[in-house]
Amino acid sequence: MSQPYTIRLFVPDGNPDDLKIIDKMNWTGVGLEVSRDSWSKHRARPEFNQAGVYILVGYEEADDLPTVYVGQGDGVLSRIDAHEKEKDFWDRALTFVSSNGGLNRAHITWLEWALIKKAAEASRCKLANGNTPKEPVLTESEKADTRQFLNEILSVLPLVEIRLFEKATIIKATDNALVQKATTLDTIIVPAQQDGFNEVFVGENCWYAIRIGGGKLKDIKYIAAYQTAPVSAVTHFAQVESIEPYGDGGKYKLNFTAPAQKIGPITYGNAKQGMMQSPRYTTHERLINASSLDDLFPN
Structure with a gap:
C-alpha cells in the first residue's frame, strides 16, 4: 500500500x-x-x-x-x-x-x-x-x-516532473463507450502534415505527441486526421483502442483498433483562418455527417 x-x-x-x-x-x-x-x-x-x-x-x-x-x-x-x-x-x-x-x-x-x-x-x-x-x-x-x-x-x-522511469498507465478507450451521450465530444481532430500522416497515422495505426486536457481523456473514442495544405481537409478517421502517456511533457499517444478509414473529404469550407493549427474536439456523429469544418465545429 x-x-x-x-x-x-x-x-x-x-x-x-x-x-x-x-x-x-x-x-x-x-x-x-x-x-x-x-x-x-x-x-x-x-x-x-x-x-x-x-x-x-x-x-x-x-x-x-x-x-x-x-x-x-x-x-x-x-x-x-x-x-x-x-x-x-x-x-x-x-x-x-x-x-x-x-x-x-x-x-x-x-x-x-x-x-x-x-x-x-x-x-x-x-x-x-x-x-x-x-x-x-x-x-x-x-x-x-x-x-x-x-x-x-x-x-x-x-x-x-520526471515520469520517464514509470510505465505508462494505459486508458482503454472502449471502457467508457457505453456510458457516453451522443453529445459527448468523443472525437479529436488532429492536424497532420503529409509525411507524418503517411508514416504514422496510416503506417503505424497510431498518433502521438498530442496534448489532451485531463478532463477529455475519458471521453475520446475516435481520432480523425486533418491533412494540412495542399489537401486542407479531414480525410481519415479511426477508432481509438487505448491512450497512453507519451514522453514526459503531458502528451499522449493514441493507438487505433484498426487501420484508419477514409472519410469525406471534409473540406475547410468557410472556417476561420488558423482553426486547425492545433487539435480540436467534436462528436463522432458530426464527423460522420460533416462536409466541411463548419459542420464539425458549429458556433
Whole structure:
C-alpha cells in the first residue's frame, strides 16, 4: 500500500529554474536539480563532490520524446563537467547523493543499472547510454538498502516532473463507450502534415505527441486526421483502442483498433483562418455527417 510522505524543496538563490534541493522526511539521501545554464554557478556545491547517481534530461532537435542519460560517479562533479562539454541535448541534471556519506561505488553502480533498466522498460524516452550494464553484485543486505534508496528516488522524480522511469498507465478507450451521450465530444481532430500522416497515422495505426486536457481523456473514442495544405481537409478517421502517456511533457499517444478509414473529404469550407493549427474536439456523429469544418465545429 502506498504511504503518504512529505517532500521539501529548497531554492537557495530564489530562482527555481536554476537549482532546487530536494529533501524527504526520514530519508538518508538528498537530491539536487540544476539547470545546464546555471551549472557553472552551482557546481562548487559540496554535494557534487560526493558519490552519487545523476540523470541528464533534455530534447534532441525535433524529437518528441525526451533524451535521458543516467550515470554515476564517486564525485559527480567531474562527470557532469565532462557532459557539459560533450553532450548537447540536456538542459537539466538531477543528482542524488547520500546526506550521510553512506553510498559507495557498489551502491551507485547498482542505482545506475536500476535506473537505466527502468527507463528502458518504461519506453518513454530515448536513452543516450550506449550500453545496458549487467546488474552489479551486492550482498543481500546491501541490495535491500540500495533498493530502498532507489524507491526514494522514484518517489521524488514525479514531483520535479520526471515520469520517464514509470510505465505508462494505459486508458482503454472502449471502457467508457457505453456510458457516453451522443453529445459527448468523443472525437479529436488532429492536424497532420503529409509525411507524418503517411508514416504514422496510416503506417503505424497510431498518433502521438498530442496534448489532451485531463478532463477529455475519458471521453475520446475516435481520432480523425486533418491533412494540412495542399489537401486542407479531414480525410481519415479511426477508432481509438487505448491512450497512453507519451514522453514526459503531458502528451499522449493514441493507438487505433484498426487501420484508419477514409472519410469525406471534409473540406475547410468557410472556417476561420488558423482553426486547425492545433487539435480540436467534436462528436463522432458530426464527423460522420460533416462536409466541411463548419459542420464539425458549429458556433
